[in-house]
Amino acid sequence: MFFLKTKGTDKIIDFLEIRDNNFALVQYIKLSTLDKKIPQIAEAFNMSTPPYKIIETLKQAPFGQIIKLD
Numbered sequence: 275m276f277f278l279k280t281k282g283t284d285k286i287i288d289f290l291e292i293r294d295n296n297f298a299l300v301q302y303i304k305l306s307t308l309d310k311k312i313p314q315i316a317e318a319f320n321m322s323t324p325p326y327k328i329i330e331t332l333k334q335a336p337f338g339q340i341i342k343l344d
Contacts, residue, residue, distance in 0.1 A: 275319060275344070279305065281337040290332065294319075308332060
């Protein structure tokens with residue numbers, strides 16, 4: 275799975291793109307809902323990385339950088 279944090283503008287919120295291993299878009303989520311949505315996504319895609327580590331990594335990651343997690 276690939277994750278990309280995108281910085282919004284004054285009218286567009288900050289969001290996270292979630293892409294599969296073929297880099298096809300799977301889902302967009304608001305950054306403000308990471309704590310609620312990431313556990314659901316991790317379970318749905320059988321990710322080996324625990325949800326709390328995914329959330330911590332994403333919160334620390336800079337905007338615009340592609341992050342690959344399993």
